[in-house]
Amino acid sequence: MIDKTNEKQISRKKFMLKLSLGLAGACAALAAIPVMSALLAPILETKKAQWRNVGNPEGFEIGSTSLVNFTNADPEPYAGVTAQSAAWLRRTDKDNFIAFAVNCSHLGCPVRWEAQAELFMCPCHGGVYYKDGTVAAGPPPNPLTKYDVRVSNGQVQIKTASLPFTA
Numbered sequence: 156m157i158d159k160t161n162e163k164q165i166s167r168k169k170f171m172l173k174l175s176l177g178l179a180g181a182c183a184a185l186a187a188i189p190v191m192s193a194l195l196a197p198i199l200e201t202k203k204a205q206w207r208n209v210g211n212p213e214g215f216e217i218g219s220t221s222l223v224n225f226t227n228a229d230p231e232p233y234a235g236v237t238a239q240s241a242a243w244l245r246r247t248d249k250d251n252f253i254a255f256a257v258n259c260s261h262l263g264c265p266v267r268w269e270a271q272a273e274l275f276m277c278p279c280h281g282g283v284y285y286k287d288g289t290v291a292a293g294p295p296p297n298p299l300t301k302y303d304v305r306v307s308n309g310q311v312q313i314k315t316a317s318l319p320f321t322a
């Protein structure tokens with residue numbers, strides 16, 4: 156003869172075991188999301204990088220630094236003006252350009268170019284960068300981020316990329 160109370164307890168034990176396993180599985184799946192995102196991010200970012208035309212090389216004087224605008228790599232249809240990016244483009248000689256992110260490496264404020272002083276100035280906390288993007292003064296921990304640049308098909312092109320920031 157089976158004791159009904161004991162049968163109920165076994166059934167409750169099985170239920171609790173299954174519930175615990177189910178919750179553990181759900182927690183493991185949730186914990187895996189950021190890990191998988193971090194592992195897949197470089198692959199996904201590479202796919203999104205695009206070369207964008209920013210102008211004819213002859214439009215930039217040797218030694219000049221100009222603000223150029225371009226569309227981000229993979230803008231969403233609803234992105235509006237946030238689909239637009241900008242960079243400071245410096246022509247170093249006849250064949251070479253450097254493109255700097257406009258965002259300060261400290262907290263991302265847009266830096267401005269002071270042509271007479273040949274310095275990039277950040278209005279937020281007084282960060283200063285030399286014309287080659289290295290830090291001259293203030294809190295920025297790193298030089299200005301550089302984009303890849305090339306001249307192709309008669310156009311200066313910047314390769315879109317997400318920007319690394321410290322905080």
Ligand code: FES
Nearest residue numbers: 259261262277282
């Ligand atoms: S954001 Fe540029 S110095 Fe802080």
